[in-house]
Amino acid sequence: MTENKLNEKIGTAPCEMAGLIPWYVNGTLSAAEQSDLExxxxxxxxxxxxxxxxxxxxxxxxxPQDTWKPTPAHFAAILANVDQMEEEALKREINHTKAAPGFLRRMGTWYSQTPRPVRWTLAFETFAFALLALFLVLPHSPIQNANGNYETLSDVGSPAATKGASIRLVFSEDMTTQELFDLLKQAKAQIRQGPSEVGSYTVEVESAEKARSLTLLRANPKVRLVQLVE
Amino acid sequence: MSKYVDEAQGVALLKRIAAKDRKAFEAFYYLYAEGFGRFLMKMLKHQEWVDEAVNDVMLTVWQSAGSYDPEKGRLSTWLFGIAHKKGLKLLERNGRYREESLEDYPEEADSDEDGAPELYNTDMSPNSQPERVVMGWELGDAMSWAFSKLSADHLAVIDLCFAEGYSYQEIADIVGCPINTVKTRLFHARKRLAELLARKGFSLPEQVKVTI
Known part of the structure; x- marks a missing residue:
């Protein structure tokens, strides 16, 4: 009867150290393990x-009956595979660069893929937006005429300086623009202010023409009020 | 391999390979490929498969040379770990992995216990007084036959321990499993070897004198 069979029969505990024996034999145990096991x-x-x-x-x-030895031919095959691997890696890198272009390139690609009407609408909107932004950003000053005495009808608070006589006028409601134009031309008058809240206009005439202008204006049936402003 | 190659020389070459030095790569090939090629030959048993596995190992070395950390273990251990993985992949791909499945040895699957001493109750010597020639076979022939019948996992641990001389920690690193799994796997591998030898009427001699 072998010792192990005897152990099994009498229930003797197997050896706990036996697991290290292979490495004791190949000499790779630590000094402490080696000493304990010995x-x-x-x-x-x-x-x-x-x-x-x-x-x-x-x-x-x-x-082993069959041995394996490194050969120049085998190494050449490995180098060929290295070349192929690096070539593929380079291609992947290029593809990756293509796949992940810059913001402008991506926008361009996306823009070229949109339907033509959408593309034109977007272009127009972008242009309008850019123009508006430019207008807001650039410094701007009021446009002045050559004499520096131009003012708008709404510029009530600060009437331009006058060189001639000012006359306040109130026109009838049925007066047309053309009639107004003709009248002011004949009287050599220029609107300087108005209409006011009560519908009056202030016109300027040359001082030398003041009497004639007043006569002309007062003679027109569609002028309800002619008043010289002192 | 570890017994024959200057580790420092290999590490120096590996640093140059990390910088894509092809001359160093060639020197590394002739320095190391024979060692892990021998290991792969026992594992794969086909010359063309070994060619392919060695090729795969060398490509991994080319790509990952910079990742080797000498603090974590010997270069040969790192290389054998790569070779072992590549070998197993090849076997799997060719449907040859685990012909003798580890499911036959459930204790090995994930052994975290401290060793497996109870396994040593099994008698490994069918013949306590073996004959050197049985039925026209010599022990060497029977050993070769028995080794050819071992699973890749069993063959790997026996080869790494007894032929390549790796410590249990290094074998655990190479095959990627806990130390206790290595111990129990080696026990089962030896047990299986003894069973196979017994089929041919042999056992390993016990007359060898061990210096203690």
Missing amino acids: QHIAVCALCQREALRCQSLVEELPT
């Missing part, structure tokens, strides 16, 4: 047999 093997029959078996295994290891 002391143990000296008194443990099971581990002595394990050590003998492992030693036998080392000695009886079969020599």
